[in-house]
Amino acid sequence: QAAITYPRSASVMRRLYCASCILSPDSSRSQHSLRGQDRLPPLVTDVSRWPGEPTSLDSVAISARIRSQAAVASVKVLYNVDLKPPATAVDAFDDGAHGDAETGDGVYGARLPSFPHNTAVTFQIEVRDVTGGVALSPPESDPTGLHGFYVNDLHPTTPLPVYSVLLQHKSTQKPRSVIARLDCLHYWTGAFALRGDLYPKVGIRMRGASVCMTPKPYLKLRFQRGRELAGQHKLNLQSLWTDKSLVRERLS
Numbered sequence: 451q452a453a454i455t456y457p458r459s460a461s462v463m464r465r466l467y468c469a470s471c472i473l474s475p476d477s478s479r480s481q482h483s484l485r486g487q488d489r490l491p492p493l494v495t496d497v498s499r500w501p502g503e504p505t506s507l508d509s510v511a512i513s514a515r516i517r518s519q520a521a522v523a524s525v526k527v528l529y530n531v532d533l534k535p536p537a538t539a540v541d542a543f544d545d546g547a548h549g550d551a552e553t554g555d556g557v558y559g560a561r562l563p564s565f566p567h568n569t570a571v572t573f574q575i576e577v578r579d580v581t582g583g584v585a586l587s588p589p590e591s592d593p594t595g596l597h598g599f600y601v602n603d604l605h606p607t608t609p610l611p612v613y614s615v616l617l618q619h620k621s622t623q624k625p626r627s628v629i630a631r632l633d634c635l636h637y638w639t640g641a642f643a644l645r646g647d648l649y650p651k652v653g654i655r656m657r658g659a660s661v662c663m664t665p666k667p668y669l670k671l672r673f674q675r676g677r678e679l680a681g682q683h684k685l686n687l688q689s690l691w692t693d694k695s696l697v698r699e700r701l702s
Contacts, residue, residue, distance in 0.1 A: 492518040492577040494587035496557075497597060500549060503646035505603045506567045511549025512542070512575070513559040514587065520579040527560040529573035532620055533641070533650060542575070567603040570616055570641055570648055572596040593674035598641075598648030613687070614643040615669065617654055632669075634662040642671060642679070649673060657686060666691040 496515040504510050512527050525542040542560035546552045550559030565571060574596065575587040588595055600614060617640040618628050632638060637653030653672035661668050669687040673679050 489519045489581060489583060491583040492516055492520075492522065492579050492585040494575050494577055494585055497575065497587055499599055499646075501646075503605065504565075504599060504601050505605075506564060506569075506601060508601075509564050510562045510571075510599065511559055512562060512573065513550050513557055514542075514575050515557050516544075516577055517556065518577070518579050518583070520581045520583060523578045523580045524576075525558045525560075525578075526576045527562065527573050528576055529562060529571055531565065532570050533572060537574075565601045567601060568619055569601040570598065570619070570643070570650070571601065572598040572648065572650055593676045594649075594651045596650050598650055599646050600641075600643035600648045602643070602646075611644060615654065615671070615687075616641040616643060626665075629667060632656045632667065634658065637672060642673070644679070649677060649679065661689070661691070664689065664691045 494514050494516060496513075498513055500511045500513075501508055514525075516522055516525060525544075527540045527542055528537040529540070530537050540560045540562060542548065542550075542558040544550055544554060544556065544558045548559035549561055550557040562571070562573075577585045577587075588597060600616070602614065606612060617638060619641075621628055632655055634656045637655045640652055640654045642649040642652045651674055655670055656662055656667045657670035658664075658668045666689045668689045668691075671685040671687070673683055673685070675683065679685060
């Protein structure tokens with residue numbers, strides 16, 4: 451491994467390890483193998499959207515803070531509708547007019563169009579600098595590789611959190627027909643939404659032993675490691691089916 455040390459003039463001393471750089475006794479070859487890696491790629495932080503819980507009447511503003519040692523060449527939001535390719539690219543700007551804060555403050559914004567009710571939108575932010583450096587948000591290390599939000603016109607008045615389990619959510623079949631295809635052993639891949647936030651690539655199956663395959667099933671959801679729900683890797687959803695008092699949901 452080769453270590454690259456940034457000059458002391460940089461705000462923070464950094465070391466970047468390159469597993470693919472093979473140093474030889476020839477110093478010129480060593481310098482050549484490291485050329486182009488003496489700058490960090492752009493950094494994307496503080497990704498946000500507005501509104502937080504979009505409806506079918508809302509366009510959605512996506513913003514993020516971009517930090518880069520080299521000048522930024524382009525910032526794009528690459529989004530997919532209902533988890534299907536191809537992605538659509540929208541340019542983001544730091545001009546104070548695209549859902550970002552102020553001109554030249556390092557916050558870039560892009561406006562996405564409105565989407566119909568019951569639409570899952572996933573997106574990435576791609577940044578390129580003038581030296582060829584590229585950054586993606588979420589990074590490649592993210593287990594889902596996607597940000598996302600859920601467009602929903604149904605907002606009941608309640609202090610309780612409202613969960614949306616998306617399993618073939620665009621199907622014309624009745625929900626019971628879709629759920630009836632689940633079993634208690636195998637996870638189906640779906641998505642989960644809460645307060646507008648979308649969690650893609652969630653595993654969904656029925657749960658329980660004596661209650662498995664009941665007409666109103668108990669469900670188990672498994673989130674991707676690193677993209678848990680409030681730190682929870684798994685979530686069990688209880689049914690009212692076996693509650694003979696019929697008060698469980700009231701007391702919750």
